[in-house]
Amino acid sequence: MDQEYIKKWLSGTLTEDEQLEFQQSEAYRELQKLDQAIQSFKAPEMDVEKELHGLKLKPQAREIKANWWKPIIRVAAVVLIGVLLFQYYPVLTRKLAPSIEVVQASRGETRTFDLPDASQVTLNASSTINFRTKNWEGNRSLNLQGEAYFKVNKGATFTVETDQGTVTVLGTKFNVKSRNSYFEVVCYEGSVQIKSESYQEIIAATEMFRVVNGTLIRSRDLEIEAPSWVDQVSSFISVPYGEVLKELERQYDVKIESQNIDLQQLFTGSFTHKDVKLALASITQPLNIGYNIGENQTVSLSGEAK
Template sequence: MEENYKLSKWLNDEMTAEEFTEFQADKDFAIFEKIKKYSSELQTPTFDEEKMLSKIVTSPKKEVKTISLYKHWALRIAAIFVISIGIFFGARNFASYTEYAGNGTQNTFLLPDNSEIVLNSASEIQYKKWNWDNNRSLNLDGEAFFKVAKGKKFEVNTSHGKVTVLGTQFNVKQRENYFDVSCYEGKVKVNFDTKEYILTKGMSVAFRDGKALDIPLKNNTKPEWLSDEMVFYQESLPSIVAEFERHFNIELELNTTGNGQLFTGTIPAKNSDTALQILCTTYHLKPTKVTKTKIILENN
């Protein structure tokens, strides 16, 4: 009750300087201030004093009704509450939504049109639900597999390029200096730099440091990482180590460069020890476990 009384005094500009200073310290003051600003902009009809006075004089006497001060400010608070609710839900409709998958995890979710997305480790997607049917566009940082619902154009924007599709299944990977797109169903248009590529089922395009890589045709129906496998094409040791860190949520300290040897192949990723053993055998490395989640890799 005391809080309502303070709010009423503030709305009616009846607070002393000391009371106002104390009221400003309230954790919800910023919200109250925004609500007051918007409510003050509401316009009311112009009041004609002479017309109202004439009407009172000529009208038959009626029982006088009084409205208590409590009802007066309670109605104002109720009106402000309604306005604030409208502002809150309006902001939610226009705000961007973010889906995220941390290291060592995956995140599966549905878009407003029931398109399914699976985010790989250390990846995130931002999109807006408002007007989704007419603006099916999102921003991807990392890697994701898409099962797009049949319908209008669908766009995936990354820092390296844009992918445009229509009711299809595809995978997009964007990591630092690397970008690749694989199509598993339907047709995909990829815009990279100043060039445009059209992909159909089984086709892929990949770029590292802006240069195209030769990617073989795919016969599988989904990306390997969904089956706990990591596939690399002409990948450097530091890039492979970074992928291990994301997938297994571990820290790898690399005390060698691998002599520039590039790796192409598939590494099973269900077990970190098995995956590390394959990596160390390939590059002649010795793993030394420092903590439960930190391992040093150096020349054997």
Template sequence: MMNRETLISKWLDNNLNDQELQAFKNLEDYDDLVKLNDSLQAFKVDEYNTKQELESVLSAIKNPAIQPNKNGNNWLKPFMRIAAILAVCFSLYYYTTTLDTTISTEFAQKTTIELPDASSVSLNAKSTLAFNKKDWKQEREVELNGEAFFKVAKGSSFKVNTKSGTVTVYGTQFNVKQRDYYFEVICYEGLVGVTHNSHETKLKPGDSFLIIDGKIIAKEKENRSTPSWLNNESQFKSMPFKTVIAEFERQYHVDFSLINVDSTQLFTGSFAHDNLEMALKNITLPLQLTYTKENNTIILKRE
């Protein structure tokens, strides 16, 4: 069986036979390799004979008498062109051998991913998770942008990196939500460490770590066994209304326009992810707001 690197090399040279082509298509990162190659097609250099240019460079180095000008640096141009191509080839090789696996969800979409060690991650709407399959046995580490619920298999240390902080797992089940101005970690089972601004906070089951607009917010004990969004419902307790609106937009792929509505007022309540009209009533009636719809925009008013 031809090894992976040889297959990639022959593919780049358009030199695969039918059997080798099928083996190449069976590579786990085949789709990513094709996308990367398509992107590199935009990188073009002037047409020239690489072998001839290289011989010219070597000749110039060996025989200074044939230098084309007093400065003696014209030979650098073809040399740099060759170096540029070698750099691109090296970058391609490096990228394809250290390629991350990335999973993203769109508006109103959720998905569950199984990691290489049988750990599972449920990804909420408009979220992205990235990890490296090849290094997984040595380093269980993921990058998260959005919200996800983790069930981590026993093993070596497990880290979740976000823009707002790092979550180190000492247990098995927890939820991480990282948005523009919102960062929350809830431990459901085991022990979780949250590092924010170089300080680690340990969370036991039911404990939460919440930051809104840069301020740490104290929360009551979590009494649910899993986050509500896994059951297609978003629940809030004394949360700024803007967090409710933002989550609503992600779950229903709509935009909101607020008229005379204070987005910082606190909201307690919930809305389901499968009934737009009922969800709108659930977030407007408690605050005595009215709403109208214009195409994909929902206008909220306080009379």
């Protein structure tokens, strides 16, 4: 009886009637006394805040564990940047690189290349072309120093600027030679406009326009379809001899020293680019000039003493 009630009392499941009945018993008074006395054994209160501050926690353990994702993010960022750079490398270089492209042919070589619109340019020896790659189709314009042969595709105006004048076409084949005081344009197809401060000319196919030392010359009915230098032969029609010698210097990368030679006399003829002896023979023999090939790419020419 007591046992049942004590169990129920412990778990707090006594009904009201049972509670009243139990309270009358001797066992209850004894339990009450015991229960009250036991309260004296309560565990001492703990100073929680003091204990909390007394905790000696290793901070670096927390650092590592709390930030486990940081190194992963760092690695991910590096990988991402790498991937993006790789992906956009062509775009970046196109944007960052200067938009001016320079093509050069050094002495003794010729060079053929395509412009952005697939127009073809062949550079003769010791010549340079530069042009803007940006918006090429809308503004076909380039700068030439030296000599070049153009095969221009149809499209917007195509302009070649030189120190001695501007050559404008709409789509044709033509050769421009601009060397010091020598300026020559030959048109092989269509028509070409030539403009400078002192003159403005339009030449048609098979026509040639030339300015030498300020003298304008026009000639017609040239029976050639492309400049001969493209086929490794330099041809001249009534060109001052000095200009012929300079062309030979450019094609063979040699230095010519001349003695007793009239550099203004006009020369008509040609020389090959393949054999320097043959070339020298073909430009000296007709004029009765002797030549001697020396060291260090030097050639001496000497005319007959007068």
